[in-house]
Amino acid sequence: MSIVEVKNLHKKFGNFQALDGVNLALNQGEIYGFIGPNGAGKSTTIRILLGILKASEGKATIFGKDAWHDAVEIHKRLAYVPGDVNLWPNLTGGEVIDLLIGLRGGNNKHKREELLERFALDPSKKCRTYSKGNRQKVALVAAFASDPELFIFDEPTSGLDPLMEQVFQEYVQAAKNAGKTVLLSSHILSEVEKLCDRVGIIRQGKIIESGTLSEMRHLTRTNLLVETKEPIPAIDEWKGIHNVQKDGQTLDFQVDSEELDAVIRYVSQYGIVKLESAPPTLEDLFMRHYEHKQETTEGGNS
Amino acid sequence: MFRSASDNIGSLITFTLRKDRVRIPLWLIGIIFFTILIPLALDDMFPTQDERDVMAETLANPAVTAMVGPGDIENYTIGAMTTHNMLLFTAVVVGLMSILLVIRHTRTEEEDGLSELLLALPVGRLANLNATLFVLTVTNIVLALVSGFSLYALGLESMDLEGSLLYGVALGSTGLFFTGVAAVFAQVSESSRGATGLSIAVLLLAYFIRAIGDVSNETISLFSPLGLVTQTKAYSANEWWPVLFLVGFSALLFLLANYLNAIRDWGAAFLHARAGRTHATRFLQSPIGLFFRTQRTAFISWAISMLVLGISYGSVMGDLESFFQGNELLEQMLIAEEGYSLTEQFIPALMLVMGILATVPPIMAMNKLIGEEKKNRIESILAAPVSRGKLLASNLIIAAFNGFVMISLSGIGLWLAAEAVMEDSFSFGTIYGASLVFYPAMLVMIGAALFLIGVAPRFTGLIWVYVVFSFITNYLGGLLDLPEWIEKLSPFGHIPALPVEKMEWTPIVLLISVAAILIILGFIGYRKRDIEG
Known part of the structure; x- marks a missing residue:
């Protein structure tokens, strides 16, 4: 009710x-x-x-x-x-x-x-x-x-x-x-x-x-931190990957939930040394919408 | 010890003066302006000694003495008249000025944590107190000298140099005394409100002790600083000894304040705010109880003021007849009516003034609702199961009750005083009826205020324009030769002038209907509109 x-x-x-x-x-x-x-x-x-x-x-x-x-x-x-x-x-x-x-x-x-x-x-x-x-x-x-x-x-x-x-x-x-x-x-x-x-x-x-947190997370991105033996080529060009940050062999990026499977398969070819994943916090969800708003007010499109 | 405790007092004095560079001059200009305006006005109104003697006769009664103190009735020159009518009141204002300025620079700064900032600098612990005392002393000396010499400079016959200076010095020494009182309470009380309240309580107590003494036994008056002020008898006997007493006591109070400041911690006090109620009374747990409670102090102050106003008008009734004879200005304002004494004819004019003044507190009570809304306190009430209608009705009942009490007290006060000073006084019914007949007009004004709250909440201030309009058109209407229809635009223009005119019920019914319509429209508007907070 x-x-x-x-x-x-x-x-x-x-x-x-x-x-x-x-x-x-x-x-x-x-x-x-x-x-x-x-x-x-x-x-x-x-x-x-x-x-x-x-x-x-x-x-x-x-x-x-x-x-x-x-x-x-x-x-x-x-x-x-x-x-x-x-x-x-x-x-x-x-x-x-x-x-x-x-x-x-x-x-x-x-x-x-x-x-x-x-x-x-x-x-x-x-x-x-x-x-x-x-x-x-x-x-x-x-x-x-x-x-x-x-x-x-x-x-x-x-x-x-x-x-x-x-x-x-x-x-x-x-x-x-x-x-x-x-x-x-x-x-x-x-x-x-x-x-x-x-x-x-x-x-x-x-x-x-709106929805439950898990529903909302589903619609959004997961944070991934990956360290591989060999460098991963052209990671930024993959569909559904955002905010890539490189630190030597360590990569830090976000993946759209629906692309997660494909991305993991691709990355695993290069010999994973370390893999950390974190669900997006509410703050991430919130900030994503908030950033989106700033972009649109600046005239951009995402 | 004292030296180091007052280190850097020089820069603090400059700082204090800088902070009050507008406030102090405004106080001084205001007080001095009134001080020199009054003798000029009196000289204009009572140019001959005969007229002044009539006035002296009128004022020679216990009610007036209780209010303004004793005067030199035997030799009522312009100077004696000024002292009699104005010295005490001006002294009260000077006392108030000193209290407010002292607390502002001492306990308020301490409470707000500002003086903490200063104490972290190489500044003595007593420096702020003594800088304040110094600035106030200078202020009061300037006040004494400037008002003294200005009075003398008016060049009025009876106002010689000695009397003028004594008048000014009496004011200045009152200021010093209350500077000392406030400085002591700033140490004693934990909050600035407490310190201000206690100091003003001393001021009021001084006033009442003097009032009691002046009408019964003058020795009692000498225990009051304000009693000492009237004992200077400026422009007649010119006594200087009361000033010496005042200055001497001030010095003692200054020392006491320093001592108390030296033995206490910063931020600490000797009196602690007493814990308030932890539970609300049953009465408070309703909108009407809440509104009454939050307006209680204002209500009581206004009630006392209205009663005092009634008494002061009533106290001059005794000798009005002789007073009016020959005063063209007043005769013109009165309704010329055969078969009534001048005193009777004067009553409607008095009642009108009191009626319009008595309208001010209920309108303030009504407008409190919009003030509460702007302060975001209404939403807490409306979020509880309280309807807007109940909220507005509660406030209306408070305002209507307020108005009824105000107009009643002014009428009762007038009757009481008239009864005391007149040989052949009026019946209570005559006077009370003449004041209560204004109540329907007050209801229209309250209704108009409510209408604005409901329909045009942004323009609730307009009601004051209507109040001022009512006063000008009705009180000065006769004098200004305004056409009658303009007077009728105000509800006060429809009230029969009791006891000179006959009671008429038609306008009363009409006014009550207008009030009812305004109130109904206001309720409809209030129930429909957004509440801001």
Whole structure:
């Protein structure tokens, strides 16, 4: 069952086309990673899902309900943590946490205290004195303490230190184990890679790639490092080979997945001394699309 | 020890002056400008001693004394009048200036980590404090001399050189005293807000102690620095001893600040920010509770101001009759109506001023919603199961309540003071009714603000243009001979002038309907539009 469903979503701000036909779907109990460069439309998509912005065209539903018309009903069952958490300077962190939990209608004192301890947050301080990371902790504690069915995180860990990032990941994992659905927009690709079942890459208001990581890897290149006894002639001319770097007898290059078999056969004729292969990281996938974008904006073609 | 602790103070003084090369001159120009403007205005308004004596009679009551301090009522020259009406208020402003400047250069810089940068240089530990004290001392001396000599330079008969200099020096020494107070609290308090708050609390306390002393027992006033200021009796008895006390106490405070700074660590304080609540009250866990809580301080400050404004208007009611006779300007502004006393005829004009002023805080409360949106704090609320309608309605209730309290307090204040100073006072109903009749007009203004929030969020500032327009057309309308339809463009132009005119319900119903329409349109717009954050 789709918890979140977005179909052909368009959003215009004046003349600026922020979203140009976004499609995505989140299934119950999965963690969906939403990645893309700044200004690609991640936050706009999320805000339309939250009913804060109105879509110019297209459909966004959560729990099968319309994100704009049934916002209040939907929000009873979800928790949202923005990337830039802005809080009321004259309230304490504890007060804001209770306010946010109270508005949502839940109240789990035990969970709240546990979260405060795990995230090492002092709730008696005024929000004015909190750093960016601490403000994010306030929103995270409020979100995890209210126990919703769907979590929406918009770059939730950009201000957290590595230890706290770890705590965050544990809670997300625990939420998934409890059958919750998570939409995680993030810049930290290692985090997405670690947590997410499926990933969508958005660029210039369009989802350009989506699926499970292994599906996406299949479509892309594998990194190979080869050392042979004899030099391999004309390797750069082979179909599906990219970014060749030579260091004596050692070659470092990327191979399109569908050409891998042919390339290995060819290379093995020259006496392999060493062969290392690595699947592309999410960063490679991401960077490939990103480089592609730069090339096209420069007028090139690839 | 002291020498090395103040190493490099010279360059820090230059640095401090450089940082405040605009701020300090602006404060000084503002204060001095008002200081010399007032006697000129008084001279213009009360050219003869007879008129001044009438004014003295009007002001000789406990309410005024509590507000501005004692004055030389027997010999009410322009000089005595200036001292009576302005010296205390100006001294409060000078105190405020000193407090803000001192904290800015001491605790604020420490809190922001700027002075850490300086302390890593060959700079003494006390150098920054003493550079600040030096700059403020010079500032206050300049203020004392320039305002003193400028007052004398006005060439008004009753304003001699000694009185003028005493007036200026009284201001300057108040500045020094509060420089010392702020310097001490900058050591004591951990945050700049705390230090500023405590210093201003001392300023207000000084004001209230003096107010109590002035109306009951003058010895009590001597315990307040502001009481000492009024005891200088500039332009009449010309007492210099209070200035000596003020300067002496300032020196002690300077020493205390140095001592406290020397015995504490950088960034440390003697008072620690007390831990806030770790849990929200039940009341806070709703949009209305949140809005009320975030506006509480502003609400209370405005409420007190409106009450004080009402009291101060009411306190002059006692002798208005004699005061108005012969003042053409005021007569022209009043509605000439047979069968009513001048005092009664003056009430609608007062109520109008208070009504328009009382509209300012509820509009600020309403516009808070757009401020919250610009600060990206609304999305956290809307991401919870809170509808836009509920959000907007919560804010509207706060604003409407705010306006009701403001207009009520100004009316109540006026009645209380009038009751105290008039022999044959008004009934509470008359006065309260005359103020409350403005509430529908205020609702229209609140409705207009809400309409802009919902329909034209970029132009919410326009509401202030409408407020200023209302004030000019209605308050000065009679004076400017504006056609009546222009006055009617403002909701305040439709309010019956109680108690002189009869109560009319038609315009009231009309205004409430207009407010309702604006509010409904605003709600429709707000529910349809994008929220920025």
